[in-house]
Amino acid sequence: MGNCRFLMENRFYVDNLVMSDDNPDELCRLYALSRERLLRGGFELQSCNSDHVGIRGEMEKHGTLSVHGNNWEKVLGYRYCPLSGALHVTPVNCNPCACTKRQILGESAKVYDPLSLCLPVSLRDRILMSKLWKEGFAWDVLVPPEYLSLWKKKLSSDLSELGTISFPRRAFSENGVGELFLFCDASPEVYGFAAYTVQDCHSCLVFAKARVAPLKRKTLPTLELMAVLLAFRCLPTILLSFGRFSPSEIHVVTDSQVVLSWLVSGTIVSKNLFARNRLKDIQQMSGELGSALGFVPSFRYIPTAENPADLITRGLTMQKFRTFFQLWCYGLSWLSSGSAPWATQELPCLSRRSQEIVRSSWNAAILHGEESRSVLPLERFSTLSKLLRVTTLVVKFINRLRRVEADCEKLAAILIMKTMQHQVYAEEI
Incomplete structure (x- = not known):
């Protein structure tokens, strides 16, 4: 029950509910439970799909299986093919005739890739826009031929082809x-x-x-x-x-x-x-x-x-x-x-x-181990106050070299306590 509540509270994206699990039986149970709970509130779960044959059968029995003539589903801006388990960036058609900064930005913004799966290709449009900004071109002024050639012959066609690349949906368990x-x-x-x-x-x-x-x-x-x-x-x-x-x-x-x-x-x-x-x-x-x-x-x-x-x-x-x-x-x-x-x-x-x-x-150890090692041999000091005073001076010297401002006396006290704990309770730690 707790898993279903967590899914209902955290895995809804607008009106899309997305869930995954390694156990098909658990997924089937969550599907039935979420459908039942939504029906109680007057919300009918529709257009469902899964990459598991058994769960698809349950959806078909309830009349909730998505049937629209395509072998892919829209999932958070991507196209997901349940049969192959592949993700695709939604295909776009970028106009190669864009000739101003406003038009180029509008065409390149058509690509929606929140996980940045195609970043090595799609990032090139940001680099182009950065160059246009550095040159100081106005929004609706024709950009120079070298930039137009870069957009028309290379970048616009590459962005239009991103939808042909498939990525695996399953990354880990x-x-x-x-x-x-x-x-x-x-x-x-x-x-x-x-x-x-x-x-x-x-x-x-x-x-x-x-x-x-x-x-x-x-x-x-x-x-x-x-x-x-x-x-x-x-x-x-x-x-x-x-x-x-x-x-x-x-x-x-x-x-x-x-x-x-x-x-x-x-x-x-x-x-x-x-x-x-x-x-x-x-x-x-x-x-x-x-x-x-x-x-x-x-x-x-x-x-x-x-x-x-x-x-x-x-x-x-x-x-x-x-x-x-x-x-x-x-x-x-x-x-x-x-x-x-x-x-x-x-x-x-x-x-x-x-x-x-x-x-x-x-x-x-760069954050924890070096702090636990003794800066000075503890056995050479007869009183705690003398040990604390000398250790504070050492910590202050180290922080000055590192250009770090901190409460050196407090750090020295913590260092001494940690060192003593590691010496006395080494096995427990």
């Missing part, structure tokens, strides 16, 4: 255990990330997001850091949408060793105040996620050639998108095989300590 990978990347024009779930030797794209780079020029490492920040900002929504599925590990992956050194060390040795503030935001969100999940996301590195998010920042024509579709939709083979390349990587831009953290199987 809510009842299983898996991992979540967030691949981040940036270019001078855009930054973004792609999220993949990995479960039972199967990886699949679940969400992607990108933004056009600010008009005020930023350095490439700063944009790479903004891609990581964007991933962290979207992470709570992604986890909330997973339902009962809770990943055992979350990996934030970048192809920038400079950014990785910032993330692992927690410091930026430069006068880039904007980047330092973004790093503080990431650290704060990582700590909040750690409190909610019981672990913090780990930071990893991969070469650019192995980064699926690189397809976002490059921008692909439809032809190239088909070529790289397997990489975009499922990631590299090591994702599903479980043979992560962390342990064998060369990271010359990182300190030895940071390299050890990144290569470890779980590098959450």
Whole structure:
């Protein structure tokens, strides 16, 4: 009963009820129960469909099975084929003769892809609009021939073909255990990330997001850091949408060793105040996620050639998108095989300590483990007040190097208590 109530309260999108489960019997029960409850309120459930033959039979018996001559259903803006289990972006017909900024924006806005499954292709229209904004063209003035040629010969036809690409609907099982990978990347024009779930030797794209780079020029490492920040900002929504599925590990992956050194060390040795503030935001969100999940996301590195998010920042024509579709939709083979390349990587831009953290199987120690190690040998102090005073000075010195403002005496007291707990109650902890 509780599951049905949760579905009725949370899985209605306007007048569409969407539910999924690994157990067909449970789905059949939920269908019958939801139909009964809606009838009590005078709402008749209609136009139902399922990818399971038995449930379709029940719907046909009740007269609620959707019959409209098409083998697909409209689900949250996508076309879903129950027989094949495939999702398609709703086909659009973009007018190649659009010749002003207003017309080009109107045509490109026809593509509706809330999960950004076709982001490497569809993002190119945002890049084009960004260039038109930088040039300062008015809304209804003819754009220059080079931009018109880009829209007419390439972009409009590519956007019109997006509906021909099919994506798998099933990405993971809510009842299983898996991992979540967030691949981040940036270019001078855009930054973004792609999220993949990995479960039972199967990886699949679940969400992607990108933004056009600010008009005020930023350095490439700063944009790479903004891609990581964007991933962290979207992470709570992604986890909330997973339902009962809770990943055992979350990996934030970048192809920038400079950014990785910032993330692992927690410091930026430069006068880039904007980047330092973004790093503080990431650290704060990582700590909040750690409190909610019981672990913090780990930071990893991969070469650019192995980064699926690189397809976002490059921008692909439809032809190239088909070529790289397997990489975009499922990631590299090591994702599903479980043979992560962390342990064998060369990271010359990182300190030895940071390299050890990144290569470890779980590098959450950067937020918890290092705090638990004793900064000073406790046995050398005869009184608690002297220990607290000296430890406060050490913490104050470290925070000054990191350019962090905090209550150093409070942090020192917490550090001492944690260290003593780990020494005395090591087995229990």
